[in-house]
Amino acid sequence: MAEKNNTVLLKIVLIIFAIVALVYGLCYFFVPDFLVKLSGGDPVFHGWLRWSGGLLIALGIGSILVAAKPKGQGIFVTTVALGSLLAGLALLYAWIKLTEEANVWFTAMPTIIVLVLSALLWWGRSQAKDVLKAQND
DSSP states (O other): OHHHHHHHHHHHHHHHHHHHHHHHHHHHHHOHHHHHHHHTSOOOOTHHHHHHHHHHHHHHHHHHHHHHOOTTOHHHHHHHHHHHHHHHHHHHHHHHTOOTTSOHHHHHHHHHHHHHHHHHHHHHHHHTHHHHSOTTO
16 A cells, blocks of 8 residues: 555656657657747758657657556656656756747746656655566565
């Protein structure tokens, strides 16, 4: 029973992460030109966005699978938490260096979302560390 209580936050955050990753991933994969126009930035080759969409979709699906069975999945949770932190820092840098013609909200919103998700993933990871340990430890 204590194991279940330790993973509640982690499971909720993984599901939220999955939703965010799937939404962005599907958009980058299927309609990257729409996102580029929405950003107000300079046009970019859509292939550079489509591959990241596929990766985000995979991470979203992986997060759902780990939320269902988190036992021994510490490496995945650490990878997603670290990836979210690095993506958030990259977006924060882009937000600070934003060009005048770009839409601020298009960079600010995902920056805040990803940094908050990162913090929650690290917190959930620390609460569920016993469950997330490799099964042969």
